[in-house]
Amino acid sequence: MKTYTIAAIPGDGIGTEVVSAGIEVLNALAQREGGFAFKVDHFDWGGEYYKKHGRMMPENGRDLIRKHDAILFGSAGHPEIPDHITLWGLRLAICQPFDQYANVRPTRILPGITSPLRNVTDKELDWVIVRENSEGEYAGVGGRAHQGSSLEVATDVAMFTRAGVERIMRFAFRLARSRPRKKLTVVTKSNAQRHAMVMWDEIAAQVAAEFKDVTWDKMLVDAMTMRMVIKPETIDTVVATNLHADILSDLAAALAGSLGIAPTANLNPEREFPSMFEPIHGSAFDIMGKGIANPVGTFWSGVMMLEHLGEKTAGARLMKAIERVTADKRFHTPDLGGKATTKEVTAAVIEAIKGANA
Ligand code: NAD
Ligand code: MN
Helix, strand or coil, rough: EEEEEEEEEECCCCHHHHHHHHHHCCCCCCCCCCCCCEEEECCCCCCCHHHHHCCCCCCCCHHHHHHCCCCEEEEECCCCCHHHHHHHHHHHHHHHHCCEEEEEEEEEEECCCCCCCCCCCCCCCEEEEEEEECEEEEEEEEECCCCCCCCCCCEEEECCCCHHHHHHHHHHHHHHHHCCEEEEEEEEECCCCCCHHHHHHHHHHHHHHHHHEEEEEEHHHHHHHHHHHCCCHHHCEEECHHHHHHHHHHHHHHHHHHHHCCEEEECCCCCCCCEEEEHHHHHHCCCCCCCCCCCCEEEEEEEHHHHHHCCCCHHHHHHHHHHHHHCCCCCCCCCHHCCCHHHHHHHHHHHHHHCCCC
16 A cells, blocks of 8 residues: 655644644545555644744754655744744745745635626636746845845845746646646736846747647736636636736635635645645634634645645545535635534535545
C-alpha cells in the first residue's frame, strides 16, 4: 500500500480549525478508497510559535518538510503580530525557496451556492486563475531609510525575470490547453507600468506562438475586474502577476459565493520540492475559535493535492462528496448564510465519502 507523507502546517486562527477538518476528511477518503494511506506530520509553526521562539518556524524548518509528498497549509496571520512578519516568516518562507512558482486558483459556483452576481450559472463562471508566485511585486526587493524622519523613504521594487515570466506563461498556456475551452486571458498593466509589464506582454505573445490551439487575449487588470463582474462567461483560464492575481482571486472567490470555499495549490511543477495546498482565506480573526469556519476551501484544496499526487479517482470522489454537501443548505456555514458548524460540515462530507460512488 502506498503511503503519502503530508506535512500539516495549520498556522493560526481558523487555519487550525480547517486543517484538522481537512485531515479528518483525507483519512476517511483514504479508508474508503483503499490502496493508499496518509502519514500526517504536524508542525505547530505560526504566531504562537513566534511568541515563544521569536520566529515563525525553526531555522531548519524547510529541511523538516523537504521530503514530504505534499504540504497542507492553514493560514499565517496572528492578531498580535504584524502581517508582514507572519506572511514572510512562514508562507512565503516556504513558497519561494521551494520554488512553488505556479499558484493555481480554480473558481466555480458549487451546487447549492448562490453567486452575488444576478443570473450567473455554474456553467458561465468556471475559471482558473494562475498566479505567478515567485517574483514580481512580492519579490521582497526594496528598503527603507531615514525611518521616522521627514526624509523617510521606502521602496518595493517589482522584479520580473524573463525565465520567471516564460515559465508561468508556459504553465498557464498548458493549463488552458487542458481545459475544454482552450482559452487564456493574460492580465497586464502595461499602459502604466512601462518596463516589466511590457516585457510580460512580449513574452506572453512569444509563448502563445507555441500554443496555436489556445485562443488568448490580453486585458488590463482594472478592466479585468469589470469583466469578471459584467461578462463572467467570457473568461476561462487567466494568468496574472503575483499582486494582480492575489487581488483578482479574492474577487473571484467572492463572486463564486464565499472566500471560505476557495482552494489553491502552490505548485513546484518540476517536483523538485513538495507543493503546498491551502484555502485562499486567512486566519479570520473575527470568527476564530467559534467553530463556524467554512472548511470547504480546505477540502477542495485536498482535491487539488490528490490530483497532484496522481490519485485522480480519489480526488473526483472527494469533489463529488463536497458538492453533495454544498447542495444541501443545512450544511451551509454562516459565511454562506447558513447555521452549520465546521464539525457538521466535516461530518457530512465524511458521510458523503462513504456513500459516494464516484
Ligand atoms: P481573511 O481571509 O482571514 O478574512 C476575510 C473575511 O472572510 C473575514 O470576515 C472572515 O471571517 C471571512 N472568512 C475567511 N475565511 C473564512 C472561512 N473559511 N469561513 C468563513 N468565513 C471566512 O482575511 P483578512 O481578514 O484580511 O486577514 C486576517 C489575517 O489572515 C491577516 O493576518 C492576514 O495577513 C492573514 N492572511 C493569511 C493568508 C495566508 O496565510 N494564505 C491569506 C490571507 C490573509
Ligand atoms: Mn490573498
